[in-house]
Amino acid sequence: MNTVMEMKDWKVNYGEVTVLNDVNIAFPENRITALIGPSGCGKTTLLKSLNRLLDEEVSAQTQGEITFKDRSIKDFHCETLRQKIGIVFQTPTPFPFSIEKNMAYALDYHFAMDRQNKKNLISEKLKLAGLYDEVKDRMDLSATNLSGGQQQRLCIARSLTLNPDVILLDEPCSSLDPKATAKIEETLLRLAQEITIIIVTHNMAQAKRIANHVAFFIDGELVEYQPTNDFFNHPQKEETRQYLEGLIG
Ligand SMILES: Nc1ncnc2c1ncn2[C@@H]1O[C@H](COP(=O)(O)OP(=O)(O)OP(=O)(O)O)[C@@H](O)[C@H]1O
Ligand SMILES: [Mg+2]
Numbered sequence: 463m464n465t466v467m468e469m470k471d472w473k474v475n476y477g478e479v480t481v482l483n484d485v486n487i488a489f490p491e492n493r494i495t496a497l498i499g500p501s502g503c504g505k506t507t508l509l510k511s512l513n514r515l516l517d518e519e520v521s522a523q524t525q526g527e528i529t530f531k532d533r534s535i536k537d538f539h540c541e542t543l544r545q546k547i548g549i550v551f552q553t554p555t556p557f558p559f560s561i562e563k564n565m566a567y568a569l570d571y572h573f574a575m576d577r578q579n580k581k582n583l584i585s586e587k588l589k590l591a592g593l594y595d596e597v598k599d600r601m602d603l604s605a606t607n608l609s610g611g612q613q614q615r616l617c618i619a620r621s622l623t624l625n626p627d628v629i630l631l632d633e634p635c636s637s638l639d640p641k642a643t644a645k646i647e648e649t650l651l652r653l654a655q656e657i658t659i660i661i662v663t664h665n666m667a668q669a670k671r672i673a674n675h676v677a678f679f680i681d682g683e684l685v686e687y688q689p690t691n692d693f694f695n696h697p698q699k700e701e702t703r704q705y706l707e708g709l710i711g
Pocket of ligand 2: 505506507632
């Protein structure tokens with residue numbers, strides 16, 4: 463199993479407060495890794511570290527190293543890095559434009575593509591995100607008119623337009639019902655055949671259903687990182703057992 467991204471002794475402070483402490487973790491390529499842990503343990507900060515969104519936080523100071531394909535992420539231009547490492551947030555964030563324009567936005571910014579190529583690529587990514595059949599006849603509709611689950615799949619499809627190697631998802635299903643959640647999970651399982659997925663989730667059942675590995679954090683420390691079966695069935699640490707029994711968090 464290849465490692466696509468790795469954190470080495472990664473530490474993040476906001477002012478005086480340490481929110482991630484000496485985290486060492488390697489993310490396997492084309493697998494789904496779930497990040498779990500109590501609110502405030504640093505999961506979002508970890509995701510934002512990986513594509514350098516954290517660079518935009520003035521109060522954040524970092525130590526250690528993160529690599530993408532064995533190169534320090536600092537050696538990439540932020541824009542290049544963020545093309546390769548997409549992010550999808552908790553609340554769906556479609557632009558207030560048509561479905562078509564949402565999908566074309568990054569492509570128009572980065573490339574001069576002819577109309578037909580662009581159309582094909584958009585259809586391909588919508589199919590991959592499991593949304594194509596639901597929107598193919600109404601690409602002019604404002605994206606904000608879609609249901610929450612459809613909006614979230616659109617955001618996933620949109621993040622795919624630049625052919626990322628990694629997609630980071632921060633609790634993408636927390637505002638969705640079980641049926642919409644199931645569609646997103648299907649999409650993620652399909653994507654993981656060719657893309658690395660790193661997903662923050664508060665839903666243990668979801669982690670069990672889709673993740674290959676689970677990483678558990680408390681107070682900025684990586685407590686346990688295991689293949690999903692071992693994590694849930696044979697946790698090594700007392701804190702993990704307590705968390706899974708609902709005694710922490
Ligand atoms: N810009 C910031 N400035 C100062 N402190 C921050 C900032 N962003 C986050 N924090 C603090 O850092 C800690 C980790 O926050 P983070 O958002 O990474 O946690 P989380 O695990 O994603 O939590 P949740 O499950 O609630 O989303 C929290 O104590 C939070 O209040
Ligand atoms: Mg968070």
